Amino acid sequence: MSETISVDITPDKSLIEKLGAVGYTTEEAIAELVDNAIDARIENVVEQVSVSLDFEGRGIEVRDDGQGMDGEGLAGAMTVARGTKSRGQLGQFGIGLKSACSALGETFVVRTSKKGSGMEYSIRYDESEWMSDSSRGWDNMPMEERRLEPGEEWHGTIVSITRPKVALYTNQSSRLRRSFGTRYAAYLENRQVSIRVNRKECVPTAREIAPGSKVNIFLRLSTGRRIRGHVALLKRRSIRGDYGMDLYKHGRLIKPHEKFEILGHPELARVVGRLDMDDVPVNFYKNAFIKESPEYMDVADAFRNNDSVKVFCYESRSKTDVPESAAPVLDYVFEGKEPDGRLPARVRLKPALKALEAARPPGGRPGRRAVQVSMGPSKGPIYSVGSGPGRSVSVNTASPVFRLAGNPLFMAGMVAIEAKLAGKSPEILGFIRERNGMLDGLTERFGKAPKRGRQRKAAEPRLPHGYGIVSELVEMHDLLSDDASVKFQFTALSTLEPYLHNLRGRVVYALYVQPGSAEDVAEMLRSSFGEIVFIENPDSKMLGALSSVPAADKIVAIREYSYIRGGSVAGPEKALADLVTEKHTYGIPLDMKDIRRIYRRMDEDGLVDLAKLRRYARASKKSALVEAMIKGDV
Incomplete structure (x- = not known):
């Protein structure tokens, strides 16, 4: 009963x-x-x-x-x-x-x-x-x-x-x-x-939109409702990802730069716009739409399949901020003519070659420029200066030096400047020939163009075989690596979690950053990794409060340190010393016996240099605790 x-x-x-x-x-x-x-x-x-x-x-x-x-x-x-x-x-x-x-x-x-x-x-x-x-x-x-x-x-x-x-x-x-x-x-x-x-x-922010590029769009949803918005083109391509659709609810920006899976291509890095999504639910912090909600998925599907959006994206791929001709660069050098606009920092080789080709005079006749630039390709140095009153210049567009330039149009401008100076001072021609020969040797040995993917920084220390960052943090590490201004290091459980097979409770990964950058790093990571909780400089009280929050299964504690020893991933010894600090100074939910188990497994795998470990322990003022861990007195 x-x-x-x-x-x-x-x-x-x-x-x-x-x-x-x-x-x-x-x-x-x-x-x-x-x-x-x-x-x-x-x-x-x-x-x-x-x-x-x-x-x-x-x-x-x-x-x-x-x-x-x-x-x-x-x-x-x-x-x-x-x-x-x-x-x-x-x-x-x-x-x-x-x-x-x-x-x-x-x-x-x-x-x-x-x-x-x-x-x-x-x-x-x-x-x-x-x-x-x-x-x-x-x-x-x-x-x-x-x-x-x-x-x-x-x-x-x-x-x-x-x-x-x-x-x-x-x-x-x-x-x-x-x-x-x-x-x-x-x-x-x-x-x-x-x-x-x-x-x-506070002044309302306005993007620099290309004139005449704005197009109004209306998304018809499966419910019969319509979402109003627009798409447009930036005057210049965004290299920081600050493009895509800004999503609003009742006039407030909830999510900027949403790509909806179709705007992620670099050639679409000028596409921006706005959608007013008043009927789509947000989380109670109002910093994100609920992407799993039927309303959000309906809007995303309607955007991806909207004919106006498809046509706009297709047309935007063919539009580029590379000038049609390199003539403005050469005219500035030779004639002092002020350009109408600026060149982008990077230009792909193919459109740059087209722009250079368009700058050649018809029929090869000399133009008004004091030095005429003609294009290769041919074998030899990046360029050579001919003799005679015209001082013709032959630019070798097949040269590795030319092709490795971030913007070949700037390289052409540099060539034009030196050619102009050579016309005034023939005695520097010997220097130019010797310098160009040395550049060829340099690019032959060091200038191989990188393949797709990231290159490791030369200064990054080599980690022991079989040891590294936790797999779910790899993408996070790569995102931070792309920002050269951020000095960071993943340490403690960020590398040691796999060695504790019976880990109980919640995982608190550690990410150390330079002073004044924790908030910016947290903001950057939250926008890309919504399933992980990022907290700046948490103490034991804050971590204790999180223990009863269901959403906080994975936590990244971002701490600011004035000096970060080692590379972007801490070596085994530093990670162990930092883990002891995380436990005793900041109160992460981990027992010293658990840390002892991690140490034993790593020692069995030959990953721990005791002299290094003790050196890091002294630096963090945790020598007594680390010695107790080594001896098993915990």
């Missing part, structure tokens, strides 16, 4: 802290508060939103002069998952305020006054007090109520955050202004809001 009983499923008090521990970058968390401010704007009034980053006092404030809230509204805003906003507003889930504030700092105060009410309400949340005071719970959060004196009236909301959990640095304000200029461009352009970061106004 069975019976129905009642159980208490009141959420644990740590829920607010845990909501803030996953999913937000600093920029996204502040944007969540700006979203709330925009949702509260007063109709037909330009709302003023101010974001202040206090680098000395270590605080963050977001202030608006919108409608404000009464006591009931503030209580609702502080209630987890009570969504009081309607469709069409940026925040709908009733989670953003709490999770964003918790992600940014341990203490926050929300102060608000509704327009015309004459009352002010405020709630203060202190993480440590909330967790330690057993008398406080979900049903008795203290809220202050104050009647405003005449002349004190105001309306809007102020969110003040102290004891920050995130790094604050001086160039952050300029990054936020640029980001918000893109994220809220629709509101800024229409003068619905004005957003300032540290008193400087």
